[in-house]
Amino acid sequence: MRSWLKFARKFNPSSARGVAKPEIVTNRQIFLQHIGQTSEAPISLEISRAEGCKLYDVDGKEYIDLIGGISVCNTGHGNPKVIGAIEQQLHQYLHVMVNGELVLSPQTRYARLLTEHLPGSLNSVFFTASGTEATEGAMKLSKRFTGRTQIAAFNRSYHGSTQGSLSVMGSEYWRNAYRPLLPDILHLEYNSFESLEAITEKTACVIAEPIQAEAGVKVPGSSWMRALRDRCTQTGTLLVLDEIQTGFGRTGTLWAFEQFSIVPDILLLGKALGGGMPLGAFIADREIMQVLSHHPVLGHINTFGGHPVCCAAGAASLEFLLEERVVETVMGKQQKFLEGIDTRSVRDLRGRGLMMALELEDFPTNKKVIDALLADGVFTDWFLFAPECLRIVPPLTITEDEIAQACQIINRNLKKVLG
Ligand code: PMP
Numbered sequence: 001m002r003s004w005l006k007f008a009r010k011f012n013p014s015s016a017r018g019v020a021k022p023e024i025v026t027n028r029q030i031f032l033q034h035i036g037q038t039s040e041a042p043i044s045l046e047i048s049r050a051e052g053c054k055l056y057d058v059d060g061k062e063y064i065d066l067i068g069g070i071s072v073c074n075t076g077h078g079n080p081k082v083i084g085a086i087e088q089q090l091h092q093y094l095h096v097m098v099n100g101e102l103v104l105s106p107q108t109r110y111a112r113l114l115t116e117h118l119p120g121s122l123n124s125v126f127f128t129a130s131g132t133e134a135t136e137g138a139m140k141l142s143k144r145f146t147g148r149t150q151i152a153a154f155n156r157s158y159h160g161s162t163q164g165s166l167s168v169m170g171s172e173y174w175r176n177a178y179r180p181l182l183p184d185i186l187h188l189e190y191n192s193f194e195s196l197e198a199i200t201e202k203t204a205c206v207i208a209e210p211i212q213a214e215a216g217v218k219v220p221g222s223s224w225m226r227a228l229r230d231r232c233t234q235t236g237t238l239l240v241l242d243e244i245q246t247g248f249g250r251t252g253t254l255w256a257f258e259q260f261s262i263v264p265d266i267l268l269l270g271k272a273l274g275g276g277m278p279l280g281a282f283i284a285d286r287e288i289m290q291v292l293s294h295h296p297v298l299g300h301i302n303t304f305g306g307h308p309v310c311c312a313a314g315a316a317s318l319e320f321l322l323e324e325r326v327v328e329t330v331m332g333k334q335q336k337f338l339e340g341i342d343t344r345s346v347r348d349l350r351g352r353g354l355m356m357a358l359e360l361e362d363f364p365t366n367k368k369v370i371d372a373l374l375a376d377g378v379f380t381d382w383f384l385f386a387p388e389c390l391r392i393v394p395p396l397t398i399t400e401d402e403i404a405q406a407c408q409i410i411n412r413n414l415k416k417v418l419g
Pocket of ligand 1: 070130131132133153158159160161209213242243244245270271280
């Protein structure tokens, strides 16, 4: 008997006797058995539908979404303009050839739209398939352009989970298990003037988030951000700003770097870039970007970067943000949350725009609140480097009524858990 058949019969003895045993298998069981797990206790909520700022589970229960796919769904779930663009592109073509060889109008249209809304020096867009690939590409580009090897990043920063991005991640807890990682990495203290002295003529690039998201929404001082920019300019180091989470209006301006009056040499985008579809990008001046095209040729390549459907969705999503003037509503909506949440029993409520963190005493307390909120119809979670903080990062299209409803549910459950 062929070995796989023997194995199958051993695994499922009923098939050996030719008797089909009816089994009731739920999607949750399949999820736990056949999907690679990333934690020992996944949320395991089965979503059947999402619309606007609401999620619906298979039992028809409604949840206000305060995660927004972790800053992905800025224009709301099922945005008709985005869906329309996807449908239209589906009928033209899906994948045709590895990225970078053919002229694909969804890519050119989106690159043009993006660069029209960026400073003049950010004029060349390299599309990737994810955020972490954008980080990887920017690190390679910086090394090639400067001829240097050292890369600096900041404690409690997150730039992705592949090994290069992991090397610059700002937490030894997550890095350590995967050593050896990239050599010649400096980890500096965020928002510290002293730490900037470590950036020298040996440093190829510094990678920073303009506002640290997974640190529990940490906004640096404007003067520090400008000092970082100056130090990079003085030492010939490229400044890479990771706006994968802060981009597309999340913090009240289209790009967070505008708030600090600086311009990066390389900009990283992802998450909301694809309007709900997988897409990333690193963007630089053509003069910098062109080094990837020779010695060696194909300096960074991928199969799916800039996928036509993802670019069509992303462009429609950005057009929606601009046409509907969504970004202009963000600070007012933050204010509604600040006024609506009863902060008497919490440590802090902070953030910029619709990227907010509600700080509780510790992770166990936060987890109790998160679980209670889920049971009561609000979907939220915690931050990677700030597990004591509850995430408030809804689609930017959230309405004032939905904010009021979310605040009411949050207050009710804070009271229930904290007393
Ligand atoms: N940078 C930041 C700031 C992020 O928040 C993330 C994702 N959480 C990434 C990079 C990595 O993006 P991706 O998960 O698409 O690889």
